[in-house]
Amino acid sequence: MELWVYAEQRRGKLVSASLELLGLARGIADKARWALSSVLLGHNVEVLCKELIAHGADRVYLVEHPLLELYQCEPYSRILAKLASEAKPEAILFPHTAVGSDLAPRVAAKLRTGLSAHVVNIELDERRLLRQIVPGFGGSIMAVVLCPERRPQMATIMPGVARKPKPDWSRRGEVIRVEEEVSEEELRARTLELVEEPPEEKPLEEADIVVAGGWGLRSREGFRIVEELAEALSAAVGGTRPALDEGWIKPHQMIGHSGKTIRPKLYIAIGISGEMHHTVGILDSGVIVAVNNDPSAPIFEVCDYGVVGDAFEVIPRLTSMLRELRGAQLKQEP
């Protein structure tokens, strides 16, 4: 029996979320006593098989063709569904990236099985069913989704929910090369080019300290107190869905269920209510500090330190104290 992880590659490089997923899947496969396989489609990507094996795969199904160089939904979903109907894996996991969320439902429909999207955690139960955990009903519950009758069990997992495993380059695995024909006629929609956004200045996932703001900041001008505190702490800036909708932050700065999952040493939430859709992205932070003027805000249930107060009074004072402290430290340094 096998558990599959879809190995997404872009321009011949594995997407980090696929490698994270291998770490998570390794634990499940070991518990279930399944083999862990990766499926890799592309052109001239054989070199990536070693990396997948080093990150936990026992086996890699490799399909190469010049027309598979860029993601194309028609042949990618056809080939993946064909491979799955032949090899009959118990489950297939995809990273919830733009590609994963396009590909997985197409494959699930072809295989006539179920799919959970936006999964924030996944566990194996005693019947070897995957308990797929998804925030539901506006974030008020954590729904457990099971797929007891159809196979494979399928899910797209949010990037960041698992840690990327340390590669073990001494691991040995099997590469199964699968020959598949792809024709121009099959490509009803075609990816002509990938245009990538310039890299973020400080990725939230890598920052030790993250300062985030929410709707309580009221305006772009109000949000500056978040940026100023972040600067004083050399921290990265994040925010909630309303902060994104208002244009105070960029998409890569949104934290939560549809945004990023982060694990900084220190997370400071300012003017953020603490709805579950946001807090699922911060629960693994080292220390959570919240500033909110409503003592009944749910963020106070998940934070380690809470300040009930007006952010426009508390934060500028904190920032100026930090700046003074830093100035004094700099003076002391020889």
Ligand SMILES: Cc1cc2nc3c(=O)[nH]c(=O)nc-3n(C[C@H](O)[C@H](O)[C@H](O)COP(=O)(O)OP(=O)(O)OC[C@H]3O[C@@H](n4cnc5c(N)ncnc54)[C@H](O)[C@@H]3O)c2cc1C
């Ligand atoms: C499918 C789905 C996915 C979602 N995904 C995400 C996601 O990934 N990330 C995300 O963030 N949200 C997400 N949401 C939205 C989420 O449910 C919440 O609506 C959102 O997180 C609330 O953002 P907020 O805390 O900024 O705003 P609010 O809930 O409006 O909270 C604002 C807070 O600011 C406080 N406040 C007001 N004035 C001050 C002041 N002067 N000083 C201090 N505090 C003050 C208020 O007391 C309040 O608690 C999603 C929703 C759905 C349905």
